[in-house]
Amino acid sequence: MSCEGCPSKGNCGKDQSTCGVENNPNNHIKNIVAIMSGKGGVGKSTITVMVAKALAKKGYKVGIMDADITGPSIPRLFAAENEQAYATKENYIIPVEVTDGIKIMSLNFLMKNESDPVIWRGPVIAGVVKQFYTDVLWGDLDVLLIDMPPGTGDVALTIMQSLPVSGVLMVSTPQPMVSMIVAKAIHMCEQMHVPVYGVIENMAYLECPNCLEKIEFYDTAQLHQFFEDTKTKLYGTLPMLDLIRDLNTYAQYNENQKEIVHDLIDSAVDQLIQDIGC
Numbered sequence: 001m002s003c004e005g006c007p008s009k010g011n012c013g014k015d016q017s018t019c020g021v022e023n024n025p026n027n028h029i030k031n032i033v034a035i036m037s038g039k040g041g042v043g044k045s046t047i048t049v050m051v052a053k054a055l056a057k058k059g060y061k062v063g064i065m066d067a068d069i070t071g072p073s074i075p076r077l078f079a080a081e082n083e084q085a086y087a088t089k090e091n092y093i094i095p096v097e098v099t100d101g102i103k104i105m106s107l108n109f110l111m112k113n114e115s116d117p118v119i120w121r122g123p124v125i126a127g128v129v130k131q132f133y134t135d136v137l138w139g140d141l142d143v144l145l146i147d148m149p150p151g152t153g154d155v156a157l158t159i160m161q162s163l164p165v166s167g168v169l170m171v172s173t174p175q176p177m178v179s180m181i182v183a184k185a186i187h188m189c190e191q192m193h194v195p196v197y198g199v200i201e202n203m204a205y206l207e208c209p210n211c212l213e214k215i216e217f218y219d220t221a222q223l224h225q226f227f228e229d230t231k232t233k234l235y236g237t238l239p240m241l242d243l244i245r246d247l248n249t250y251a252q253y254n255e256n257q258k259e260i261v262h263d264l265i266d267s268a269v270d271q272l273i274q275d276i277g278c
């Protein structure tokens, strides 16, 4: 195993011989950020795409690994569901390049039909995720975002243990039940010594289209308690918004609509950039 090209640059404290995956010498990935949540359906994939677009707009080279192997949604969010990934003659996989030069890899790019099920056991899925790191030609990236599967199971564990993850961006929604499960994911990161940079509260409020009043559904006092208990930082809150829901049609948005989506995530992305130091 070699530390060459690894985002941890040999500073992770791991014994080289126990390192989980071999670095691909063709890849130079400066930072790996996992977008995670203990809970499903809270908007991890959506926020992964928003963060990627915002980083790319700021001039960073970005890749997205869709590690939600059984429920991949990254291709659709870029309206790239009909794309296929191809291999080089050396058997490396070429990621699909979408708008703003964002490179994406998803199992759906290797499937014949988008709706074909993936009926694989955990170790096989974990092996695919490792291959998405070692065998995909990511090239030079400032940030590789990993869209994590929901939960703290097998794949999440493999990613945390085997890939040189720089840190985690946690996604939650302000329901007490979700906060409790997200807290489990935060504690998992602590135990794995992977820093949680911050939390984005998604679908946190609605803005009345007539009077622009901000309507919150949940008790914000409980939310403050969550941040106190988990010692995490709130990066920002996102509204329940049709422009976010329909992100797969982003290319058809007018400049004003793009600006609205961008402004919502911009300060969270600025904090992320500061925290990862890139």
Ligand SMILES: Nc1ncnc2c1ncn2[C@@H]1O[C@H](COP(=O)(O)OP(=O)(O)OP(=O)(O)O)[C@@H](O)[C@H]1O
Pocket (backbone or CB within 6 Å): 037, 039, 040, 041, 042, 043, 044, 045, 046, 047, 068, 071, 073, 149, 150, 202, 203, 238, 239, 240, 241, 242, 244, 245, 246
């Ligand atoms: N802020 C938002 N406003 C409106 N709809 C949203 C918002 N965020 C996410 N959604 C919608 O919620 C649904 C779930 O989002 P998404 O697929 O990103 O969640 P996920 O956490 O990645 O799900 P999974 O756990 O299945 O991977 C999608 O239909 C998405 O369009």
